Amino acid sequence: MPQLTYLEAIADALRTEMRRDERVFLLGEDIATYGGAFKLTKNFHEEFGRKRVLDCPISESAIVGAAIGAALNGMRPVAEMQFMDFVTCGFNQIVNVAATTAYRWGIGVPIVVRGPSGGGVGANPFHSRNSEAWFAHASGVKVVCPAFPADAKGLMTASIRDNNPVVFYEHKGLYRKIKEEVPEGEYSIPLGKANVVREGKNGTIVAYGSAVHFALAAAEELSKEGASVEVIDIRTLVPFDQETVLASARKTNRVLIAHEASLTAGFGGEIAARIAEHAFEYLDAPIMRVAAYDAPTPFAPTLEKAVLPNAEKVLSAMRKLLTY
Amino acid sequence: MKSKSTAKESTTIPPIKPSKLLTDPQRVEMFRYMLQAREFDLAMQRLNRQGRAFGGVYSQTGNEASSVGSAYALGNKDVLFPMHRNIGGHFVFGQDLNTLMLAFLAREGSLMRGTDGTGHYADIGRRIYGNISHLGAMIPVAAGFVLASKMRGETIVSMTYIGDGGSQTGEFHEGVNFASVQKLPLVLIIENNQYAYSSPNSVEFACEKLSDRALGYGCFGETIDGTDIELVYETCVRAVERARKGEGPSLIETNTMRMRGHAEHDDFSYVPKEQLEYWQKRDPIDRYQSFLLSKKILSADDVTAIRTKLIEEIRAAIDYAIELPFPSAEEGFKNIFVD
Numbered sequence: 001m002p003q004l005t006y007l008e009a010i011a012d013a014l015r016t017e018m019r020r021d022e023r024v025f026l027l028g029e030d031i032a033t034y035g036g037a038f039k040l041t042k043n044f045h046e047e048f049g050r051k052r053v054l055d056c057p058i059s060e061s062a063i064v065g066a067a068i069g070a071a072l073n074g075m076r077p078v079a080e081m082q083f084m085d086f087v088t089c090g091f092n093q094i095v096n097v098a099a100t101t102a103y104r105w106g107i108g109v110p111i112v113v114r115g116p117s118g119g120g121v122g123a124n125p126f127h128s129r130n131s132e133a134w135f136a137h138a139s140g141v142k143v144v145c146p147a148f149p150a151d152a153k154g155l156m157t158a159s160i161r162d163n164n165p166v167v168f169y170e171h172k173g174l175y176r177k178i179k180e181e182v183p184e185g186e187y188s189i190p191l192g193k194a195n196v197v198r199e200g201k202n203g204t205i206v207a208y209g210s211a212v213h214f215a216l217a218a219a220e221e222l223s224k225e226g227a228s229v230e231v232i233d234i235r236t237l238v239p240f241d242q243e244t245v246l247a248s249a250r251k252t253n254r255v256l257i258a259h260e261a262s263l264t265a266g267f268g269g270e271i272a273a274r275i276a277e278h279a280f281e282y283l284d285a286p287i288m289r290v291a292a293y294d295a296p297t298p299f300a301p302t303l304e305k306a307v308l309p310n311a312e313k314v315l316s317a318m319r320k321l322l323t324y
Numbered sequence: 325m326k327s328k329s330t331a332k333e334s335t336t337i338p339p340i341k342p343s344k345l346l347t348d349p350q351r352v353e354m355f356r357y358m359l360q361a362r363e364f365d366l367a368m369q370r371l372n373r374q375g376r377a378f379g380g381v382y383s384q385t386g387n388e389a390s391s392v393g394s395a396y397a398l399g400n401k402d403v404l405f406p407m408h409r410n411i412g413g414h415f416v417f418g419q420d421l422n423t424l425m426l427a428f429l430a431r432e433g434s435l436m437r438g439t440d441g442t443g444h445y446a447d448i449g450r451r452i453y454g455n456i457s458h459l460g461a462m463i464p465v466a467a468g469f470v471l472a473s474k475m476r477g478e479t480i481v482s483m484t485y486i487g488d489g490g491s492q493t494g495e496f497h498e499g500v501n502f503a504s505v506q507k508l509p510l511v512l513i514i515e516n517n518q519y520a521y522s523s524p525n526s527v528e529f530a531c532e533k534l535s536d537r538a539l540g541y542g543c544f545g546e547t548i549d550g551t552d553i554e555l556v557y558e559t560c561v562r563a564v565e566r567a568r569k570g571e572g573p574s575l576i577e578t579n580t581m582r583m584r585g586h587a588e589h590d591d592f593s594y595v596p597k598e599q600l601e602y603w604q605k606r607d608p609i610d611r612y613q614s615f616l617l618s619k620k621i622l623s624a625d626d627v628t629a630i631r632t633k634l635i636e637e638i639r640a641a642i643d644y645a646i647e648l649p650f651p652s653a654e655e656g657f658k659n660i661f662v663d
């Protein structure tokens with residue numbers, strides 16, 4: 001198996017699906033000649049042609065709307081948001097057109113809206129946002145937030161093959177940071193299956209995206225102190241694998257939820273509520289959350305570090321939880 | 325010149341200029357669709373007054389020529405993305421009254437299973453894709469639909485609609501620009517019925533004609549009298565031909581008048597009486613009827629017979645639908661996603 005970065009793994013999924021299925025095509029800004037702002041689709045147009053790697057005007061509503069129209073007419077478009085922050089400009093198409101079509105018409109809208117999200121890279125309030133919870137709240141959109149290269153490939157494949165709209169959050173900080181073995185050829189991971197990435201018995205950290213790496217670092221540190229911490233990567237917010245999370249809560253009796261997105265009305269609140277509703281009597285401590293401070297993601301490194309969660313913040317919260 | 329909608333201009337009704345593209349049987353067919361749209365409208369208004377139709381009832385009275393004449397210009401593979409005053413287009417595309425009534429009255433068997441109402445349904449077999457409420461949103465979708473067929477080398481045309489209000493949305497701009505850049509076979513009918521809810525054109529835009537925007541997009545644009553169905557038809561036939569030849573989208577602004585309130589709850593007291601009188605004389609059905617009578621294509625008795633039959637059919641559809649129950653509550657929990 002080849003070692004691929006997170007970015008290469010996503011590109012591999014797109015390429016493999018485009019080779020397999022003529023209906024799959026890409027549309028977005030600067031994706032053909034330039035290969036995308038992060039070069040994820042570099043050279044794609046050479047293999048697939050400019051029709052299937054369609055450079056579009058700076059019109060997120062038109063990009064997502066055209067993807068929806070094409071999906072209604074038999075295609076399986078993958079729309080790139082140059083930065084996931086700009087999905088706001090295509091928001092209406094996703095939450096009002098795409099998300100309601102199955103419910104209203106019984107017709108699937110097989111589109112993927114994907115792009116780089118997340119902070120920690122010294123961008124600014126407009127190139128760092130983690131907005132996945134907005135779509136989890138929309139009803140009718142699947143939401144995917146992979147943390148590892150192999151998962152990113154498998155989940156992207158599943159997202160393209162899914163008959164429903166999927167919003168796919170790639171973490172730009174992970175794009176070139178991690179490399180791992182990624183299965184070659186067609187590789188799909190079902191949406192809605194959490195992954196227990198580290199087993200433990202004294203407490204659980206439930207996380208997704210970049211926060212999975214914070215959780216793993218914290219768990220490793222805690223193991224040196226004699227604590228055994230389970231880490232669950234939920235991988236997809238919608239569908240949400242409640243059973244895997246509840247099983248772990250019932251086993252370890254202590255749960256901390258970590259995500260890079262801001263705290264209030266973040267998806268962690270939803271996870272906490274599900275655990276409280278269904279596993280309350282198993283808990284030995286209150287459910288805790290580590291998330292970004294409720295602020296736009298700031299620019300200067302000092303501010304950004306202070307506002308965003310990281311491994312140290314997860315570690316100290318977990319220490320508190322384990323000794324509660 | 326916006327005075328077209330004021331009473332200052334000449335009040336002689338311009339005669340219908342016969343199109344060379346139409347046969348008499350086609351004329352009768354178009355006339356029938358217009359009458360059907362009008363009678364459907366009147367029936368919905370009655371149901372609303374009787375408290376038997378809930379939700380908004382949006383009259384299309386005044387819009388018949390625009391809606392029917394444009395949809396009539398499409399071929400049997402083309403697709404229609406109608407808006408809320410385009411019931412005429414549904415009829416042109418072969419929709420039956422029972423299906424419509426079930427949708428409008430949200431009864432069991434509605435294509436939308438009660439999840440939504442009015443003309444918001446999709447009927448893939450009939451190539452009708454209803455709108456969502458958000459104005460402007462369907463333009464990029466209608467464009468994307470034919471982007472897909474164009475990629476496959478098919479030449480189908482997509483027609484959609486927007487109002488004098490909805491054409492001020494960002495999605496109008498993005499959709500038309502995208503379609504123009506990609507030279508998509510899209511025909512966008514801008515129905516300028518002088519009002520967007522209570523707002524006259526002066527609140528909505530500052531350009532002279534909405535079709536002038538075509539210049540800025542690099543597509544084709546034309547403003548026409550939207551109460552002359554033969555003119556609407558012929559203009560749209562040309563737009564559809566251009567689209568098929570790969571010459572890109574057209575913006576066709578049809579000038580009409582919304583003869584009632586935004587919806588039935590609205591008494592439209594903000595509309596000057598003289599303005600309504602001016603347009604009353606240009607009623608698209610009256611105009612076409614006098615043309616058909618004067619050319620002896622139809623007799624007065626023919627018109628009465630057609631209208632009577634349409635009214636009976638609509639009544640039968642109401643009787644059929646109104647007796648049916650609302651969809652089962654379980655439907656509310658289904659189909660958030662498809663398999």
Ligand SMILES: Cc1ncc(C[n+]2csc(CCOP(=O)(O)OP(=O)(O)O)c2C)c(N)n1
Pocket residue numbers: 409457458459486487488489490491493515517519520521582586
């Ligand atoms: C984006 C959006 N904003 C507001 C509304 C509420 N609304 C529905 S119809 C309407 C007026 C539309 O006017 P126009 O586009 O001229 O179409 P008309 O109703 O006159 O045919 C408004 C404001 C909406 N549906 N969508």
Ligand SMILES: [Mg+2]
Pocket residue numbers: 487488489515516517518519520521582
């Ligand atoms: Mg209007």
